[in-house]
Amino acid sequence: MLAFLSFAITLLPLAASFMHPGLLVSDSDITRAQGKIKASQDPWTTSWDTLTSLSFSDASYTPSPVSVIYRSAWYDNAENAELLWHDVAAAFNLALRWKISRNTSFADTASNILYSWATTLTSIGGGDDKYLTAGLQGYELANAAELLRDYEPFATNVLPAVVKMANNIFISMHYRWLNHEEPSEHIILHFFANWELCNVASAMAMGVLTDNQTVWNFAVNYFKTGDGTGAINNAITNIVQEPGRGALLGQGQESGRDQGHSALDIQLLGVIGQQAWNQGEDLFAYNDSRILRGTEYFARYNLGNDVPFVPYTNGLVSFTEISSASRGAIRPTWELLYNHYVTKKRIDAPWTTLFLNKSLEYYGGAEGGSGSWGEGAGHYDGSDLQICFARGKSHVNHLYYIYFGS
Ligand SMILES: *[C@@H]1O[C@H](CO)[C@@H](O)[C@H](O)[C@H]1NC(C)=O
Ligand SMILES: *[C@@H]1O[C@H](CO)[C@@H](O)[C@H](O)[C@H]1NC(C)=O
Ligand SMILES: *[C@@H]1O[C@H](CO)[C@@H](O)[C@H](O)[C@H]1NC(C)=O
Ligand SMILES: *[C@@H]1O[C@H](CO)[C@@H](O)[C@H](O)[C@H]1NC(C)=O
Numbered sequence: 001m002l003a004f005l006s007f008a009i010t011l012l013p014l015a016a017s018f019m020h021p022g023l024l025v026s027d028s029d030i031t032r033a034q035g036k037i038k039a040s041q042d043p044w045t046t047s048w049d050t051l052t053s054l055s056f057s058d059a060s061y062t063p064s065p066v067s068v069i070y071r072s073a074w075y076d077n078a079e080n081a082e083l084l085w086h087d088v089a090a091a092f093n094l095a096l097r098w099k100i101s102r103n104t105s106f107a108d109t110a111s112n113i114l115y116s117w118a119t120t121l122t123s124i125g126g127g128d129d130k131y132l133t134a135g136l137q138g139y140e141l142a143n144a145a146e147l148l149r150d151y152e153p154f155a156t157n158v159l160p161a162v163v164k165m166a167n168n169i170f171i172s173m174h175y176r177w178l179n180h181e182e183p184s185e186h187i188i189l190h191f192f193a194n195w196e197l198c199n200v201a202s203a204m205a206m207g208v209l210t211d212n213q214t215v216w217n218f219a220v221n222y223f224k225t226g227d228g229t230g231a232i233n234n235a236i237t238n239i240v241q242e243p244g245r246g247a248l249l250g251q252g253q254e255s256g257r258d259q260g261h262s263a264l265d266i267q268l269l270g271v272i273g274q275q276a277w278n279q280g281e282d283l284f285a286y287n288d289s290r291i292l293r294g295t296e297y298f299a300r301y302n303l304g305n306d307v308p309f310v311p312y313t314n315g316l317v318s319f320t321e322i323s324s325a326s327r328g329a330i331r332p333t334w335e336l337l338y339n340h341y342v343t344k345k346r347i348d349a350p351w352t353t354l355f356l357n358k359s360l361e362y363y364g365g366a367e368g369g370s371g372s373w374g375e376g377a378g379h380y381d382g383s384d385l386q387i388c389f390a391r392g393k394s395h396v397n398h399l400y401y402i403y404f405g406s
Contacts, residue, residue: 196230256319
């Protein structure tokens with residue numbers, strides 16, 4: 001009977017084969033974090049104390065759902081997207097707090113936040129930047145829901161509504177955007193990489209959340225071979241050689257624009273890599289670790305060193321040199337990247353290593369997540385809270401990665 005069962009299982013289609021929770025945070029990450037916190041080890045304890053001190057992690061947090069979200073006043077006719085990015089940050093933090101503490105008060109509050117949005121939101125409105133909201137807040141929202149899915153009251157009472165919202169609002173927008181169906185996308189490379197990378201990240205996350213292999217495959221295939229800037233070979237446009245050392249570096253699609261958006265691209269590549277990794281797909285390694293090439297290029301330049309620059313044009317803008325605008329930009333992601341490439345894979349990544357040091361100095365010992373290090377889109381888009389990805393002797397040490405960026 002047992003032999004028959006395992007035979008039958010191997011014949012099942014792949015459709016239901018996702019790991020859960022299987023986005024930025026896995027159950028083994030939670031178990032590890034619990035142990036470190038219980039043993040009062042740092043930096044886990046510092047990150048945990050930060051997490052639990054935030055109003056975004058409080059069981060009394062109340063959501064502010066609206067039926068239509070607009071990202072920016074100058075672009076759209078209204079601006080209320082911070083209601084969503086705050087609530088999504090809170091949902092993620094609270095879900096994480098529940099997972100680690102096992103106190104269901106936090107799961108109930110997180111569930112309630114997601115339920116309120118799933119039953120109130122009817123569309124993401126405004127101009128093209130609605131796709132930023134769909135992508136950036138989309139993957140964050142999916143990460144929050146994914147953490148809650150083994151909380152029975154959530155699974156029974158809330159998950160179906162969240163899945164419906166994912167299908168009706170988010171996933172269809174990711175398809176439309178990445179298939180370049182908007183008139184503004186008639187030049188395929190028109191939109192800077194962060195606009196597409198966040199939609200790739202969210203399509204992946206929504207695919208796992210909704211258990212839909214078609215959506216997952218769409219996102220992963222786009223990342224590998226898509227024709228827009230969210231495909232890795234277009235997000236990291238050129239492989240160049242580091243002066244002196246001769247190591248390979250990857251010039252980013254937004255390098256000639258500014259470093260703040262380039263930093264967001266690096267964050268989003270980290271999200272994509274980590275989400276895929278937790279599903280057994282190694283996008284971190286794809287095309288000779290092209291994500292790492294990009295990370296090393298960014299880190300070297302933003303630590304004050306020179307990098308080669310290949311002239312770039314997408315048919316609309318042209319850059320002949322790297323931009324020094326917002327040089328030195330820091331966003332929380334370096335624990336994740338360092339952890340994957342250096343701690344786990346033992347790959348030499350000197351600039352990423354140095355940049356992690358800079359980031360840790362900036363954040364005071366542990367990279368902060370959404371709600372812990374400032375207000376405004378830049379502190380929420382792509383800023384999933386992060387507790388301790390790096391350091392520690394083995395494997396992935398990340399505990400929470402609250403990411404909210406544009
Ligand atoms: C769970 O968290 C709630 C909200 O912070 C708190 O009031 C309650 O005492 C906690 N329960 C336990 C068993 O720690
Ligand atoms: C999976 O996603 C695709 C693309 O959005 C959709 O056509 C299909 O209906 C979805 N499948 C299920 C079971 O929801
Ligand atoms: C890897 O990148 C190079 C350009 O640097 C490109 O020619 C090649 O097609 C890429 N391979 C894959 C598998 O994406
Ligand atoms: C950063 O590097 C310096 C020099 O090696 C070291 O003294 C410092 O402790 C490091 N900071 C962190 C936060 O690791």
